[in-house]
Amino acid sequence: MSTLARIAVENTVYHFDKLFTYLVPEELYKTVRPGVRVTVPFGAGSRERVGMVFDLDGQEGEGIKTVLSVLDREPVLDREGLGLALWMKNRYYCTLFEAVKLMIPAGLHFRLKDSYVLSAGFTDFDRENYDGLSWQIIMALRSHGRAMPMEKLSAALGITRDCPEFKALQAGGVVCRVNLAMNRVKDAVSKMVRPIPGFDGRLTPRQREVYGVLCDVGEVSEKELCYFTGASPAVVKALCEKGAAEVFQYEIYRRPEALAAEEDNDDLILSESQQKALEELTEEYENAREGSRCALLYGVTGSGKTSVYLKLIDHVLAKGRGVIVMVPEISLTPQTLRRFQSRFGDQVAVFHSGLSLGERMDEWRRVRQGRARIAVGTRSAVFAPVQKLGLIVIDEEQEHTYKSEASPRYDAREVARYRCARSDAFCLLSSATPSVETFHMAREGRFRFHKLEDRFGRAVMPEVQLVDMNWEDHPGSEHAVGMALGEALIENFRRGKQSIVLLNRRGYHTFASCRSCREVVSCPNCSISLTYHTANRRFMCHYCGYSAPLMKKCPSCGSEGLAFRGLGTQKAEEQLRELLPKARILRMDTDSMSGRYSLERSLHEFARGEYDVMVGTQMVAKGLDFENVTLVGVISADQTLYSDDFRSGERTFDLLTQVVGRAGRGRLPGRAVIQTFAPENPVLGLAAKQDYFGFAERELAYRKAMLYPPFVDLLVIGFVGGDEKLTRRSAERFLQELEGLARGEYAGLPLRVLRPSPAAIARVSGKYRYKLIIKCQNGPRFREMIARLLTAFAGLREFRQVTVYADPNPNRII
Ligand SMILES: Nc1ncnc2c1ncn2[C@@H]1O[C@H](COP(=O)(O)OP(=O)(O)OP(=O)(O)O)[C@@H](O)[C@H]1O
Numbered sequence: 126m127s128t129l130a131r132i133a134v135e136n137t138v139y140h141f142d143k144l145f146t147y148l149v150p151e152e153l154y155k156t157v158r159p160g161v162r163v164t165v166p167f168g169a170g171s172r173e174r175v176g177m178v179f180d181l182d183g184q185e186g187e188g189i190k191t192v193l194s195v196l197d198r199e200p201v202l203d204r205e206g207l208g209l210a211l212w213m214k215n216r217y218y219c220t221l222f223e224a225v226k227l228m229i230p231a232g233l234h235f236r237l238k239d240s241y242v243l244s245a246g247f248t249d250f251d252r253e254n255y256d257g258l259s260w261q262i263i264m265a266l267r268s269h270g271r272a273m274p275m276e277k278l279s280a281a282l283g284i285t286r287d288c289p290e291f292k293a294l295q296a297g298g299v300v301c302r303v304n305l306a307m308n309r310v311k312d313a314v315s316k317m318v319r320p321i322p323g324f325d326g327r328l329t330p331r332q333r334e335v336y337g338v339l340c341d342v343g344e345v346s347e348k349e350l351c352y353f354t355g356a357s358p359a360v361v362k363a364l365c366e367k368g369a370a371e372v373f374q375y376e377i378y379r380r381p382e383a384l385a386a387e388e389d390n391d392d393l394i395l396s397e398s399q400q401k402a403l404e405e406l407t408e409e410y411e412n413a414r415e416g417s418r419c420a421l422l423y424g425v426t427g428s429g430k431t432s433v434y435l436k437l438i439d440h441v442l443a444k445g446r447g448v449i450v451m452v453p454e455i456s457l458t459p460q461t462l463r464r465f466q467s468r469f470g471d472q473v474a475v476f477h478s479g480l481s482l483g484e485r486m487d488e489w490r491r492v493r494q495g496r497a498r499i500a501v502g503t504r505s506a507v508f509a510p511v512q513k514l515g516l517i518v519i520d521e522e523q524e525h526t527y528k529s530e531a532s533p534r535y536d537a538r539e540v541a542r543y544r545c546a547r548s549d550a551f552c553l554l555s556s557a558t559p560s561v562e563t564f565h566m567a568r569e570g571r572f573r574f575h576k577l578e579d580r581f582g583r584a585v586m587p588e589v590q591l592v593d594m595n596w597e598d599h600p601g602s603e604h605a606v607g608m609a610l611g612e613a614l615i616e617n618f619r620r621g622k623q624s625i626v627l628l629n630r631r632g633y634h635t636f637a638s639c640r641s642c643r644e645v646v647s648c649p650n651c652s653i654s655l656t657y658h659t660a661n662r663r664f665m666c667h668y669c670g671y672s673a674p675l676m677k678k679c680p681s682c683g684s685e686g687l688a689f690r691g692l693g694t695q696k697a698e699e700q701l702r703e704l705l706p707k708a709r710i711l712r713m714d715t716d717s718m719s720g721r722y723s724l725e726r727s728l729h730e731f732a733r734g735e736y737d738v739m740v741g742t743q744m745v746a747k748g749l750d751f752e753n754v755t756l757v758g759v760i761s762a763d764q765t766l767y768s769d770d771f772r773s774g775e776r777t778f779d780l781l782t783q784v785v786g787r788a789g790r791g792r793l794p795g796r797a798v799i800q801t802f803a804p805e806n807p808v809l810g811l812a813a814k815q816d817y818f819g820f821a822e823r824e825l826a827y828r829k830a831m832l833y834p835p836f837v838d839l840l841v842i843g844f845v846g847g848d849e850k851l852t853r854r855s856a857e858r859f860l861q862e863l864e865g866l867a868r869g870e871y872a873g874l875p876l877r878v879l880r881p882s883p884a885a886i887a888r889v890s891g892k893y894r895y896k897l898i899i900k901c902q903n904g905p906r907f908r909e910m911i912a913r914l915l916t917a918f919a920g921l922r923e924f925r926q927v928t929v930y931a932d933p934n935p936n937r938i939i
């Protein structure tokens with residue numbers, strides 16, 4: 126009698142992935158259980174790999190391989206998690222281990238060491254100021270240079286973690302703790318670089334330049350260093366090899382508790398409409414029958430949706446159950462996060478990628494052990510191992526960040542509903558601009574629908590003015606701010622109020638073109654124009670990160686007539702400075718906010734009134750709550766409107782409603798000025814009226830006529846390859862195979878397939894991209910057919926150089 130285990134193995138490919146059967150040797154009988162990780166021999170070479178045990182059975186097995194070792198003492202996944210992984214493989218065409226990895230914190234893949242460094246800003250090297258031991262510690266860390274593991278510190282100085290001098294240095298901010306991942310695998314955390322001072326070996330001019338910058342800035346993430354110098358990672362690598370710099374993983378992100386505000390003991394008193402929504406939701410939470418435990422809370426901007434779910438969470442916790450709260454982007458919602466932490470204290474665990482590995486692991490453990498009962502976080506928080514799950518709240522449910530654009534291409538909203546159905550929990554979607562898919566389901570009665578139609582307190586909805594830019598003196602895109610918006614900004618500044626200005630393009634000029642040959646300066650790796658940035662005086666590709674120094678001559682024909690056109694946030698900032706020379710202006714985009722903390726710090730400073738105007742990309746549009754903001758300006762409403770994607774109307778409406786909603790949230794009424802070259806466009810008119818229902822009806826009629834979600838499901842098959850012809854042929858071949866199956870074995874499936882075509886950006890990072898759009902009903906038989914096609918396709922030798930993937934209901938059609 127022997128025991129067999131069925132195991133998902135890491136690094137398999139989709140078409141080859143399944144649960145593999147292994148023999149459990151007798152000495153491991155007690156420790157091999159579902160949910161623990163093991164090592165197993167795999168493949169022809171029997172290389173050792175990590176696997177996850179899914180289930181066990183007592184059958185006989187012969188000639189099969191044997192489990193080598195057990196990695197976890199306790200299961201890291203429970204039955205629900207394992208079931209979810211199986212569901213995800215079926216739904217998102219990923220491997221089982223890819224799904225498993227989403228559910229366990231990255232930190233569990235590594236062995237973590239407790240390490241310390243001197244603080245970045247520390248300069249007080251005056252012996253007089255320290256006692257003997259403290260001085261020794263400082264010197265030891267200084268001469269070590271890199272983060273120093275506790276064991277080494279102990280060995281050198283005989284100190285422990287609890288030594289009072291050592292603790293005092295940490296409390297004083299001289300020494301800080303670093304989680305140094307001793308990992309073999311690359312992780313997503315930003316790589317940091319710092320110079321080795323006084324290096325005087327030989328460097329190429331380029332390397333010398335980068336070394337100089339490094340010496341000026343001290344330590345910096347590799348990404349920022351490359352951005353500011355235009356150097357490639359290869360230059361950084363060469364510097365390290367020559368001993369001029371070193372790379373390290375320095376992860377002092379904010380600890381979750383650093384955000385905690387003073388305990389907020391005031392009880393929250395709901396308005397009448399909030400109270401009504403709460404009562405209905407509580408009633409549903411208690412009584413809704415199985416299978417339809419899902420509701421939509423629609424509330425206009427500033428209506429206080431958060432207050433409603435804070436109270437609902439009270440109720441759920443009192444019933445002894447746990448909660449997940451999902452937010453679109455953690456850095457933009459420090460205010461929301463703080464409200465949760467001040468109300469629920471240590472019960473809250475935070476999940477997002479800005480945390481260090483160690484912190485992520487700590488938070489995950491607190492939830493798994495039931496010490497924290499509320500998990501708040503971004504997309505991946507949907508996998509938080511909350512015990513006795515009772516409620517999942519999805520804030521701003523229409524946000525595209527809930528859909529993953531890399532494998533596994535899951536949609537956290539679907540995963541949330543699946544988990545809720547499994548655990549008999551309740552799912553609450555919330556927004557001022559629900560996706561039309563969600564609105565449709567609510568209206569069809571598949572979810573309950575709750576409304577908050579007024580702003581909280583005495584706040585009123587802002588007044589919105591659409592400005593037709595065709596009549597401006599300076600038509601064209603070079604002048605950011607027209608007359609009406611200019612006057613409004615000046616007036617608002619004079620009254621001592623704050624303004625927010627949205628421009629959805631970063632950079633300075635958005636493109637350059639040649640006056641003689643008319644070529645646009647483009648990325649050599651991608652079929653997209655380069656954007657000029659003044660901050661580093663370089664042309665940059667926003668897709669692959671390629672950059673080139675400012676050039677005078679046209680790269681195509683060599684003539685000296687490059688004209689810079691288009692308007693980005695950097696130029697808008699400059700024009701606002703001319704318009705309002707005395708105003709303090711804050712620019713917010715991913716270029717200005719790449720440093721640690723900078724975004725959160727800037728939001729704080731803005732809240733304290735240290736700035737008058739905030740200008741930025743969609744970063745400024747959502748979630749912010751500043752009562753002194755009484756004016757919102759939109760430089761051009763047209764950019765998102767005319768992108769060729771079926772969701773462009775929805776995205777425009779959402780963005781405008783949200784940004785307009787930042788104005789007049791407190792006691793003072795607000796207004797908004799939206800500039801456009803298409804004032805007659807109905808989407809803009811509805812956004813100006815903030816008429817969500819009008820918009821949703823119109824959009825649904827369009828989706829129905831054109832056969833788009835929610836009236837069908839979409840599946841995009843993507844083909845990526847280095848050779849254009851081969852990539853196109855692979856798409857054609859896939860279509861052929863699909864047609865074969867759809868006519869034969871799978872006849873009768875509702876299906877409409879569009880001809881293969883190049884992706885909207887046909888080349889990225891040197892690879893060609895083709896797509897096949899399938900309009901379908903995403904049911905089990907359809908998925909089975911696609912899974913078969915993907916598997917069969919991977920076996921075609923001819924197309925080995927082409928990567929194929931399937932993306933169900935993508936955010937945009939690539
Ligand atoms: N019951 C309440 N008591 C006190 N203040 C409240 C209450 N409800 C809401 N507020 C305040 O009203 C403002 C708006 O609330 P909140 O930010 O939750 O709105 P929202 O519906 O999430 O808006 P948006 O969709 O625009 O982000 C906040 O400043 C919040 O503190």
Ligand SMILES: [Zn+2]
Pocket residue numbers: 648649650651666667668669670671890
């Ligand atoms: Zn590029």
